[in-house]
Amino acid sequence: MKELVIDLEVEKTEILKRYRALLRASKSTLQKGDKRMIRKAFDMALESHKDMRRKSGEPYIYHPIAVAQIAAEEIGLGTTSIVCALLHDVVEDTDVTLDDIEQEFGKKVAKIIDGLTKISGVFDTNSSLQAENFRKMLLTLADDVRVILIKLADRLHNMRTMEFMPRDKQLKLSSETVYLYAPLAHRLGLYAIKSELEDLSMKYMERETYQFIKNKLNEKKAEREKFIRDFIEPVKKVLNGQGLDADLFGRPKSIHSIWNKMKKKSIPFEEVYDLFAIRVILDSTPENEKADCWKAYSIVTDLYRPNPDRLRDWISSPKANGYESLHTTVMGPRGQWVEVQIRTKRMNEIAEKGFAAHWKYKESSTDSGLDQWVQKVRDMLKNPDSNALEFLDDFKMNLFSDEIFIFTPKGALIQLPLNATALDFAFEIHTDVGASCIGAKVNHKLVPLSYKLQNGDQVEIITSSKQAPKEDWLNFVVTAKAKAKIKSALKEEKRRVAEDGKEILERKLKSLKITYNSENIHKLSYYFKLASTQDLFFNIAKGLIDMKDLKDYQQSEKVVENKPQDRIENEQLQGLLRNIKAKDSDMLMIGEDMKKID
DSSP states (O other), X not given: OHHHHHXXXXXXXXXXXXXXXXXXHTGGGOOTTHHHHHHHHHHHHHHHTTTOBOTTSSBXXXXXXXXXXXXXXXXXXXXXXXXXXXXXXXXXXXXXXXHHXXXXXXXXXXXXXXHHHHHHTSSOSOHHHHHHHHHHHHHXXXXXXXXXXXXXXXXXXXXXXXXXXXXXXXXXXXXXXXXXXXXXXXXXXXHHHHHHHHHHHHHHHSHHHHXXXXXXXXXXXXXXXXXXXXXXXXXXXXXXXXXXXXXXXXXXXXXXXXXXXXXXXXXXXXXXXXXXXXXXXXXXXXXXXXXXXXXXXXXXXXXXXXXXXXXXXXXTSOOTTOOOOEEEEEEOTTSOEEEEEEEEHHHHHHHHHTHHHHHHTXXXXXXXXXXXXXXXXXHXXXXXXXXXXXXXXHHHXXXXXXXXXXXXXXXXXXXXXXXXXXXXXXXXXXXXXXXXXXXXXXXXXXXXXXXXXXXXXXXXXXXOTTOOOOGGGGGTOOSHHHHHHHHHHHHHHHHHHHHHHHHHHHHHHHXXXXXXXXXXXXXXXXXXXXXXXXXXXXXXXXXXXXXXXXXXXXXXXXXXXXXXXXXXXXXXXXXXXXXXXXXXXXXOOOSGGXXXXX
């Protein structure tokens, strides 16, 4: 018994040690009274989880502390988020209620925790339910993005400590992580977290490949480090000589991205040349940032020959997730290509911590791409038509997509996913513009609706009041907005045509002396093998079913009417039995043929 007591003492010390580390991590954001608030949350979490243990046997409280630490240190979130991270499991796992939390910590914290509790139920057995919940979770995201950021921290810690989980759980969590969390981190610009989530998922899903690449990277480590030193020295010398304050270092590519390259290009590990990137980080004032980056670029490319096709300028037009950087690939001293990324300290922080770092520089930066993104997600969620799973796919598509920038005739910038067409652009401007679009002028040349836009195109849309959305439009639009709008317009159009068809059918049946009632309409739909009465009306209106077809139907009905009822039933049953006997089995098959039995 004594043994256990000592363990508890050791654990107590460890818990306090971890708590102090958390306070140190959040020091930069602490205001007056914040420390007390964090302490209060910590005490509540400690008390609520006191009898719980993790799979590894450790006290459960280690987990909320770690999540809070990730939120503070790696995402850069402030006190409210730290409090929420400490309490993120209490409502779900203990008898503490949301009201208790609201009384202790206020409305804001309660709202975020409510969001977090809802999300934890997202991944359940039923996939459409899951997508529905995922929508709800994104609605809370639109409310308060911290919900998602804390959830990411929670997922990251779970992935880091997954070795004690059963194998099926490891695989489930890993696939979810790749499917939703890594792209979310990417979209929120949390590059470091995205890479780690992908690597950790791969560690469990592709064990052999992961180990293989890891070992390969370790084999050549010393050699690589020497190469990086040789590459950096001359650059650093010239940069400092020109009065630029710069940090240079080699950053190894993540295992997941190396593996992606091997798969994409079907090449062995040995042929992946860019196993690392060189980063040049400048300490520069906001007004000189751009000039300094280009100055550094010209110094690097004076020393090493650049590959002209590989220059990427995300400083002049940042990515949607706020990423700014200058990328170039140059020929290194030993005849191999090396990727060089040039950015300032501010840009680097936004690249690493993404969205949260934006707040820090909020004064200087105008509206971030993220706000637009959250707005887009909101618009998609508000569209009542879209089925939840379709939505999830559209949403995922929007997460992974690389963007292109398109200019309107007046020079306004519109952002679209890669492979977007002129029609997508039209819908992006306005639903009515999309619906009545007949063509476009790209850089003053006429192009069809399906024309794929290129980055930097200037597009003018041509409309006509006679145009209406067509079925085949769905084959070439890529944005969720365009798809949803076209689908609902087509539904509406079909409904209108069907209304006309209904009247035409009424007249035709009258002339054939067939009573127009629901029984006959259903019989007709069945006779023409149509799924619904609406399809029947639609086909009548479109002339796909004409007078001759209706007369054929009338004949077939007459034949049936002339036979006495019991004979029909008898024949049908005989036929059915013959069918069953022919199958020569002991089983009675009930299914397809049931429709034929009255």
